Amino acid sequence: MRGLWIAGAVTAVLIGVTGFGTVRSSALGQDAEHERITRQGMLTGGPFLGPWTLSELAGENGTWGAVGAPDNPARGLMSSMENHCDSADFFDEKGYPQSKADAQKKLEACRNYIFARLNEAVRDAGALAEQTASGKWVPRADQMPSKANDCSYLGTKGRAKCNVLEDIGLALHASQDFYSHSNWGDRENTGKPIARDNPRGLNNSVPAAWLDPASPGTPFPDGLITGCYEGFPEPTNCNYGFFKSRVKHSYLNKDGAGKDRASINGNFQKVFNLAATDTWRKWQWVESQIMATYPGSRGNAIICGLRNDSAASCQ
Secondary structure, eight states: OOBOOOHHHHHHHHTTOOSSOOSEETTTTEEOHHHHHHHHHHTTTOSOSOHHHHHHHHOOTTBOHHHHGGGOGGGTOTTOHHHHTOOOOOOSSTTOSSOHHHHHHHHHHHHHHHHHHHHHHHHHHGGGEEEOTTSOEEEOGGGSOBTTBOOOOSSOOOSHHHHHHHHHHHHHHHHHHHHHHBSSSOOOOTTSOOBTTBOOOOOOSSOOGGGOTTOTTOOOOTTOOBOBOOSSSGGGSSEETTTEEOSBHHHHOOSSTTSTTTTSTTHHHHHHHHHHHHHHHHHHHHHHHHHHHSTTHHHHHHHHHHHSSSGGGGO
């Protein structure tokens, strides 16, 4: 888990980031939302991750963590729509430049990406355990990172635990951004008419089953959208016709508590909690698939190595 860039460089680059915050910066309106969501979610079942492992996954002050990796400029994913579930915008009016079907395809691409990363985590987990001469399955110490030799999360495969955490982190980042960038869990400003800058919110109070890898056959939710994002500054992008704006990321996002959409109807805290619950469910799904793929003592050894800060903790 490598440290952040020098603060000034980070501010200059991250000003165009399109998701829940990864850094702590009042200038950017970010308060490490990805880290805080991940920590809240992973405490749902009690503190079962080692403290250092949790920081590797969630990040901590001055570091990206696996979940923050897509916002690290060195990772090269800041403009990837599927990594942030962006640009699945649609508004039901004549001449809108993106069809409802095309908007759905973009959200489906994000969902497919999330599911692919979770499945990759299960595959990569197989290398985390080995069988001793006596036949006992144990975590492989050489596949476990340490404080002195931690993970980089830069897209290059390495030690098994780093690989699994990076896979899960990429999936969690996208799914957390789904709740921030979409209208799944929010409400529009009811004091104003429904419009491109005030699209209808679906106001759901539970995580999206459509985004649950345990329910792959769930139909696409009618009316689900995210905001258009084409880069910074947002006012000059995502426009069409004679000075018409699309449903923009800046209108719909709840990336920080002070954002317009976030500051009404309790929207920010609601989607924050939905994202945290979803985070826990996805981790649980990965563990269930590890046990299904590597049954018995091998799966138990893998999960022990994944949860704990050292292989010695599993002896």
